[in-house]
């Protein structure tokens with residue numbers, strides 16, 4: 001059984017979580033073109049390596065972020081969305 | 091052929107015949123470099139060499155010939171898709187498969203067993219009726235069948251109101267088939283190599299050099315080779331290789347797992363699939379039951395197998411075939427699949443002038459091997475996009491013309 005640490009609920013079985021896609025800052029609606037939105041929606045980087053991703057603890061509908069290595073499947077850390085405001089992420 | 095076989099059988103020494111290129115240094119320049127020697131890369135090389143006389147070609151693979159998803163799939167061949175673009179495309183591929191052993195002079199062990207997809211809900215019956223009508227309209231054999239017909243087709247199936255999800259109807263696809271996956275890539279590669287194509291295994295592409303809007307060379311762990319054109323056919327590694335050429339693709343790499351039991355006496359003829367239970371089962375001609383299902387729940391560049399998947403596949407299999415309860419599993423494995431948002435491939439031109447894409451094959455690309463090889467070869471040789479693959483261009487994402495292939499859910503292949 002693979003475990004994931006939920007910032008709200010602590011250590012849980014990974015089957016309780018839903019993957020929500022790569023984290024990308026949302027384009028500024030005032031300045032972006034249609035193509036920017038299309039790329040934001042469909043064209044992820046699909047990185048082989050360390051990525052920042054959205055995850056949701058399904059039972060509690062709690063969304064948070066996780067840093068994961070997509071080659072080794074190690075979860076490096078998880079963080080609440082509020083952390084994003086403190087440290088800029090690329 | 092039979093005489094040659096007889097002589098070979100009586101020779102006592104069974105001499106091995108070389109089928110592929112001997113390992114030799116890479117040349118400085120090729121007209122075309124094909125990145126990835128799976129079924130798709132090998133088929134592109136074959137059709138170019140045989141029908142377009144383009145043979146100054148290097149077929150590169152970071153591992154060995156056909157060691158990627160081509161070696162790992164469950165070899166389901168079918169054309170009962172839902173979109174017009176999809177049905178037409180896969181229908182051509184199934185037809186090419188029918189004559190593939192002759193075409194390649196290599197036995198690909200094509201077996202026309204038929205495919206039965208099960209409905210356990212009213213909404214599934216509605217979608218099967220829709221699929222059957224679209225299929226018939228486009229010349230593909232599909233029909234909605236009732237429970238009695240299902241009993242006749244697959245007497246081994248557990249049909250009971252006591253089941254958690256009773257079987258209510260089925261989609262019977264008489265054109266459904268299977269073939270030996272390894273033989274397909276070996277046959278194509280042998281045909282390409284005998285016409286002058288160079289196969290280079292253990293040759294990993296590590297970079298792509300461009301000048302203006304063109305690819306000029308491909309960097310590998312064995313040195314740099316210049317090329318007139320290049321095409322990528324690397325399945326799970328599609329995003330990684332495209333990135334070397336500065337191209338972004340709408341692809342996510344997800345593991346897909348499968349497993350197989352010990353061999354048993356032959357008792358199941360068609361391929362049986364249940365999208366609702368996320369499982370499909372067929373018995374190979376060697377007697378093993380091959381069991382597959384849906385993709386892993388999150389992306390990963392890794393071919394590890396999980397106990398979670400083994401449990402869920404086994405539980406679903408026993409819902410359908412309780413007699414397998416004592417069957418022993420021999421192997422479980424995974425491949426990295428290149429999933430697209432609309433379950434359709436991304437084929438054809440790229441943003442670069444002389445660089446082509448053969449990607450987005452996800453969990454459905456084995457059946458497409460012949461037709462994608464043939465159409466990609468046509469495009470590379472002529473510079474024009476064949477009509478059959480025009481709907482699958484990368485541009486469709488910018489033009490809001492996604493090909494929503496609902497007949498390709500990961501559980502039904």
Ligand SMILES: Cc1cc2nc3c(=O)[nH]c(=O)nc-3n(C[C@H](O)[C@H](O)[C@H](O)COP(=O)(O)OP(=O)(O)OC[C@H]3O[C@@H](n4cnc5c(N)ncnc54)[C@H](O)[C@@H]3O)c2cc1C
Pocket residue numbers: 125126127128129130131150151152153154155156157158159160161162163164165166167293294295296323324325326327331346347348382423424425426427451452453454455456457458503
């Ligand atoms: C478990 C499983 C079951 C499946 N079942 C079915 C099925 O029943 N029916 C069906 O139609 N499809 C099925 N599929 C999907 C099918 O296997 C694939 O879509 C198809 O095999 C893709 O073929 P390919 O030649 O494009 O890729 P591959 O066979 O994966 O070949 C790509 C090659 O590229 C090489 N490569 C990668 N990166 C580099 C690099 N940087 N440099 C050089 N070479 C590189 C790899 O080593 C690999 O050999 C299944 C897949 C899996 C994993």
